[in-house]
Amino acid sequence: MLQNGATYPIKAMTTPLSFLSELQTRINEVLQQSPAKDLEKNMKAMLNQGFSRLDLLTREEFEVQADVLARTRARLEALEARVAELESRQKP
Numbered sequence: 711m712l713q714n715g716a717t718y719p720i721k722a723m724t725t726p727l728s729f730l731s732e733l734q735t736r737i738n739e740v741l742q743q744s745p746a747k748d749l750e751k752n753m754k755a756m757l758n759q760g761f762s763r764l765d766l767l768t769r770e771e772f773e774v775q776a777d778v779l780a781r782t783r784a785r786l787e788a789l790e791a792r793v794a795e796l797e798s799r800q801k802p
Contacts, residue, residue: 741747767775 741750
């Protein structure tokens with residue numbers, strides 16, 4: 711029996727997956743009717759507000775910048791090798 715007096719009929723379990731799905735549904739129903747749902751909303755709002763103040767980037771933006779950095783490093787290494795080759799040619 712739940713806090714509000716509601717009861718759920720017990721069904722024959724067909725598969726573990728259906729049992730888990732039904733359990734999740736029941737837990738979600740209980741949470742939506744409890745103060746925990748309000749707490750969850752408030753926490754999400756507070757976290758979103760805190761994250762918006764930070765200078766964060768998405769995973770996609772990070773990966774794009776990592777690719778740019780890798781290409782830049784490769785280009786720098788190629789230029790350093792070319793400079794070293796040119797310097798070695800000028801020495802008698």
